[in-house]
Amino acid sequence: MTQYSPSRLPEPRVAASVATSTNNHLEIDAVTKNFGSQAVLMGVNLSVAKGGTTAIVGPSGSGKTTLLRLIAGFEHPDTGSISLNGAKVAGDGVWVPAHKRHVGYVAQDGALFPHLSVGQNISFGLDAGKLPGGHRSVKTRVAELLDMVSLDAAMAKRRPHELSGGQQQRVALARALAREPELMLLDEPFSALDAGLRVATRRAVGKVLQDAGVTTILVTHDQGEALSFADQVAVMRGGRLAQIGNPFIVYTRPADRATAEFLGDAVILDAWMEGSLATCSLGGIPVRRPPAQGRVQLMLRPEQIRIAEDGPIRGVVVDTDYFGPETTVRLKLAVPPVLAEGAVADHRYPGGGEIITIRHWNASIARPGTELCLRVVGEAVAFPVEDLPQV
């Protein structure tokens, strides 16, 4: 269902315009937005398929919330246009205000109306006159919606401040669902919740929305949340979309180093690319569609580096952090065997000695000073050297 952007790994860092399709629920075309002299969005293109789940993820200040507010109709784009179901709602002289867009919106803290009960909050957007059973059916509908978000119908009498944070978010979702929107916008709705509740609420909300077949856009700064929630992840940085794609793709094959590091821990090593094989302190590692030959930077995810029984690649444990189920191990890599054997300095092969961080489930084998054998699973991603961030 979801339209993935074509894999663009070889070259650009900036998303090219995604192919237009009539099946797209939401189309954002070259949207820019400034606040005063500050450019917040600098040409954003995004398509969201009907029924799909998209997460817009980015560090704070990247413009993701602004993008969401533009879709909701709380802000006007400076240039560019936004279409819902093929009809323009903003841009090119068209403006459909928020209340006519039929878009659901759940704010960061839920934004429940404090002067209304839970039931009144949920029925706020319902037009009693338009429901078949009039006022009586409002009550039924509220109970239905509460049930949908796994809350007791008796909650309708409560006041928002009597609910926990997670319950408030569910009520906010029920309130937004009441009008049966086809598009739901979630603005960091889980960030105010504590860790355990966050996961549970996220899962519950995701299920409700999926069951209802609602196209969903989630804005978050939490990579894990984005990757687990959505079937399309749009990485936003500095007012632009750096990469759009399915979670697995953006995580394992990020378009650039910054995206790689934003989406999770990354092991970055200098390497020499020849054909589709990169040589580095971890040995020769296959790379699909290398962007360049010669000197490159190689990106691996820590979980790709495993501890092996035996092998030529070695590293010495520097220190460890124990997290319970897993341990983060910092290793100093040994000089690769190809150098040790040849004993001739070769500009093509970096000299080892890098410190990398990997994860392992067994804390006991990783005492500082221990030498471990390592192997790499899967492919690496190479970035051209000029990709180095300007520090």
Added chain:
Amino acid sequence: MTTKLAAPGTSGGTTTAGRGKRPRPPFGVSIVAVLAVLIALFSLIPLGYVIVMTAATGWDTAVDLIFRARVGELLLNTVLLMAVTVPLCLILGVGGAWLVERTQLRGHKWWAVLLAAPLAIPAFVNSYAWVSAVPSLEGLWSGVLIATLSYFPLVYIPAAATLSRLDPAIEQSAASLGLGAWRTFFRVVLPQLRIAMTGGALLVSLHLLAEYGAFAMIRFDTFTTAIMVQYQSTFNGTAGNMLASVLVFLCLILLLVEVRSRGSARYAKIGSGAQARALRLPLHAYQLPAQLFLAALTALAFGLPLTFVLRWIVAGGPDIWAADEFLPALLQTLMYGLAGALATTVVAFPMAYLAVRHPSWFSKALELSNYITSSMPGIVVGLAFVTVSIKAAPSLYQTSALLVAAYVLLVLPRALVNIRSGLAQAPKELDEAAQALGKPPLLAFLRVTLRLTAPAAAGGAALVFLAIVNELTATLLLSPNGTRTLATEFWSKSSEIDYAGAAPYALLMILISAPMTYLLFQQSKKAAGQ
């Protein structure tokens, strides 16, 4: 200017605009901005009047009229009055607040209300009672006595509010760092009260400058009483105008001093979570002296005036309740109070809305103009409105509309403070949520923002009502012929030494003020944390 109480720390900008970015103001906001500018311009009439009058007088005449012995005498009176009264009010106010909020004072719940109670007695009624009790009262020290007893609650209320909201963790930290109770109070608690104290001191000072009735009754000359005498004898005389410009100058200096001493630091931003309850210090042997002290204070500030008002009522017998004089005054007062409260709330809304929802240099400038206006004494507002209306719109002179306009100007800051804090409780996100739920912007505003602001606005309106009921100075200058409010009736009777005849009006003012004072007291507790 009667009782005016800004909750401590409320004048700091409260930004709800998300993520520090300023949204482009939509069309509706432009209308609000235009309205706010008009209101601000209107509110600057008194200041403009004083400046124009001073300029028109000519340099030489102005110098002659300002640098003369009479002005020096008034200045000395005023400065001495402030120099003694303000510290006394600070000591009584902060001391009382500390006893009530931070010690194991018996019956502290009752004392908390009783210490605020003197605010229900207008200063000129207080003065009247004291003159009845001690007929020889006259001059500076009598002024200090009456002013202190009338105005110390202006310090007490914000101080108590701040203390009750002060996170006890701060004091506990001080204790854990080795400070004893006394040193904790002086080094940790007192600095936290800085905003409450400077704000309270400013209010007391402004009241001292603006009060007419209380000082006229004990024949203590201040600028305000002198201007009134000039006005009554020469009507818009140059000498009176020059006194007014000196008075305004003093007020502006006070504002400057307060801004300076308030500093830029913001204290005690208390988190939203439930906080531990403050530990109360045991009083042990000091319990009795504390009780006696508070009892004496309450007796002098509240008991004595009330007693003498009641004594005059008893002495006057049924004759003083002549309904044909009495009922119209009551009705007119209530009418003016309601009209003024309504008008002020309506006028304050655009300014509060701009300040909270669209903070910018522009809304800051509006706030500044409002801040300046808040210091204008009733006598200056009255003079300005008399002169401006005669010159620019004679048909408005001595109409109730003009009087209500003057009331609006005098009490606007009070309504503003309330509506602002109310609006701050209704963040923009709620408005947007309503819009996302299909409500058009105006309906969303009405059903969410306005609805959520309503309680605070009603509280503000009640305070405005209280102020108008007890307003004397501007009412004397501006009221249409035949207008009789409780305050003016009381004033004319007591000026004719018909103390018994004045008593029912005094009692009514106290009765009307009492619930409002209680409301103000309750409200200050809520506002202190914002």
